[in-house]
Amino acid sequence: MVIQNTTPMRHVISLLIENESGALSRVSGLFSARGYNIESLTVAPTEDASLSRMTIVTTGSDDVVEQITKHLNKLVEVVKVVDLSESAHIERELMLVKVRATGKDREEVKRMADIFRGRIIDVTDTSYVIELTGNQAKLDSFVGAIDAGLILETVRSGICGVGRGDRVLKV
Amino acid sequence: MVITGAEIVIRCLQEEKVDYLFGYPGGAVLYIYDELFKQDKVRHVLVRHEQAAIHAADAYARSTEKVGVALVTSGPGATNAVTGIATAFCDSIPMVVISGQVPSAAIGQDAFQEVDTVGITRPCVKHNFLVRDVRDIAETIKKAFYLAKTGRPGPVLVDIPKDITAQKCEFVYPQTVSMRSYNPTVKGHHGQIKKALQLLLEAKRPMVYAGGGVVLGDAADKLTALVRKLGFPCTNTLMGLGGYPATDRQSLGMLGMHGNYEANMGMHYCDVLLAVGARFDDRVIGSPAHFASEPRKIIHIDIDPSSISKRVKVDVPIVGDVGEVLGELLALLDSTAEKPDQESLGGWWKQIDEWRRRDCLKFTQGEGLIKPQYVIQKLWEVTGGDAFVTSDVGQHQMWAAQYYKFDKPRRWVNSGGLGTMGFGLPAAMGVQLAHPGSPVACVTGEGSIQMNIQELSTCKQFRLPIKVILLNNGYLGMVRQWQELFHGNRYSESYMDALPDFPKLAAAYGHVGLRVDKPGDVEGALREAFKQKNDLVFLDFQVDATENVYPMVQGGKGLTDMILSAEDL
Helix, strand or coil: CECCCCCCEEEEEEEEEECCCCHHHHHHHHHHHCCCCCCEEEEEECCCCCEEEEEEEEEECHHHHHHHHHHHHHCCCEEEEEEHHHCCEEEEEEEEEEEECCHHHHHHHHHHHHHCCCEEEEECCCEEEEEEEECHHHHHHHHHHCCHHHEEEEEECCCEEEECCCCCCCC | CEEEHHHHHHHHHHHCCCCEEEECCCHHHHHHHHHHHCCCCCEEEECCCHHHHHHHHHHHHHHCCCCEEEEECCCHHHHHHHHHHHHHHHCCCCEEEEEEECCHHHCCCCCCCCCCHHHHHHHHCCEEEECCCHHHHHHHHHHHHHHHHCCCCCEEEEEEEHHHHHCEEECCCCCCCCCCCCCCCCCCCHHHHHHHHHHHHHCCCEEEEECHHHHHCCCHHHHHHHHHHHCCCEEECCCCCCCCCCCCCCEEEECCCCCCHHHHHHHHHCCEEEEECCCCCHHHHECHHHHHCCCCEEEEEECCHHHCCCCECCCEEEECCHHHHHHHHHHHHHCCCCCCCHHHHHHHHHHHHHHHCCCCCCCCCCCCCECHHHHHHHHHHHCCCCCEEEECCCHHHHHHHHHCCCCCCCCEECCCCCCCCCCHHHHHHHHHHHCCCCCEEEEEECCCHHHCHHHHHHHHHCCCCCEEEEEECCECHHHHHHHHHHCCCCCCCCECCCCCCHHHHHHHCCCEEEEECCHHHHHHHHHHHHHCCCCCEEEEEEECCCCCCCCEECCCCECCCEECCHHHC
8 A cells, every 4th residue: 555645734742852962953853854844843851851852843644744753763862752632732832022012002912912811021112022822823813913013023932732631741 | 990081992892892993093083093003902994085994894794793893083084984874874784983073172163174073974873972071981882882783773973072082081881771762672563473474374475575674683594484484485675685595496586676577576466565674665666656556465574663654554564673573473383284375375476487487687698798797697606606795886786686696694785775886895895804714706887996996905905805896888887777768878977988997907006907808708717816815806897888787667667667678678
């Protein structure tokens, strides 16, 4: 049977990797060398300082994602890999948005931040910095809800993910 | 005892029972070379170019069951090594490469002979390390050897800054390694193996397809026992030659782009396929869509899970060491009274024999020009089929694979995955050092041999009595063949003018060189060459420049779309 290329789907892959220099480039190098796509990648040490946890958002058909997880597992420094999107999980992303806040826009932007449960963490006479967390869709909607002309810059962290309930990724 | 990092490196190699170290000195590895000088357990082989050191170490590993080891300096030493490392990586060869690096404080300062060796080699090693502390050297080298030879083997590089080799610490060589992130599966899943056996017993048109994994996993005996017991046909990949005896009746020879007619047809029309340590690559099955057009059940045994269902969907995947899994299959087969259906198997063999009668490798050696195939056939006869044969890349490589019938594993040493021209001669050095008394032939072309011809000098220094079998057709033959067949006879840059006088060149390096241009002289020249136990003999065979490699499956086409001979065009 030929490899069936099913419709590309978004997958959230979470992994534990030895916290050593060069580990990140092994992962990113694998994606670029094999032509896999990375939408976002986040990495930071865990409660065990010898391990880092990485969350990678990618899109691919089932077969491609199967190869991605196999190749990640094959990297010598990778301890464990799980495809979070296989079952119930939570995703969160942090966004900082700097917006122009003058005149009537000042009130409007504040109201919008409140609706999205964002917090204003920096204030000047002419600008706000709004901090917002949520899944990607929520952050996208916030950016869509604000007048594009007011946005000075946006910074997004890429998502972190964790399985719901008993599903634990641990050594 | 407190010793320097350099001495630790050498002590580690001694602990690993390394007898040959292939290398080239330079600034960043001076302390290591100084320690080499003070001992005589690890023998250093000074090559003439770092690429050759890596190929020699690689071939040493291919022809033995040991890990090949090479030592190069920083910067250009490391970059010259990259082609060799990638060659070993593509063919999963266990190897440890130690590279010098500029002193720790100079890293990132664009120092003299500085490159990011770990960064450059990352995509073509199984793993690599930059040692940052003298106390880590021993453990890192221990890990490097362990990683190189376990699981799916591969090259591992250890980059050591110069200052680290001068610092001192206590030397303790770890006896064991354990890495929480690295635990390759060795034993196959019992349930899957049972399922596989059931499929094999029910097969009506079975086929065994064995790759380099059988050779690397030292599983040729088990494969042979299983194939014979089942009475199935067996085909080998380019990397798997010798994994099943080629002269056996059940062998269909090599398959793939230049594979035998019967092997390719059998592969395509079988109903149950047992793939062992092979990876369905593009040179083997051609187009995956065409291959999938014929229904068949596939069992795939491989140590690397990522090789399974990569290009072809597999029905019964078995992850594990091929030797272990084949052993378990054999034991299960022994314990059952069931046998394959002899009637359908008989019919299948009848079909295969019919395909065989096409005699796809036939050629005619007339009175005129020497046919390259004839040289290989005679080489096989003269050496009793028992020589170690290394090759470069191109037409001569395919002819060697087709016409030298390998009955034993680890006798055929070639760059299958990366297809590295320049591999053959340095590879022959590694093989000859590993097997001092055995005949070693390097089958090459006039294009390939010039990519590492400087190693004739190394061969002289170490008195390696290699026999260089040059099939000289004046063309980059495989390129010429494709240009003839697919690019309207436009021979763009595939003809090399001003070739050296090879026998004289060999003589200049202190070897024996001989030109052969008559078919009647081929056998005599070969016999004479192999009688020279102490000398390298360079035989320059002037062969028919118009000869092409057949059968041939054009890249991307289906396995059954074979061009069998010039008449098919």
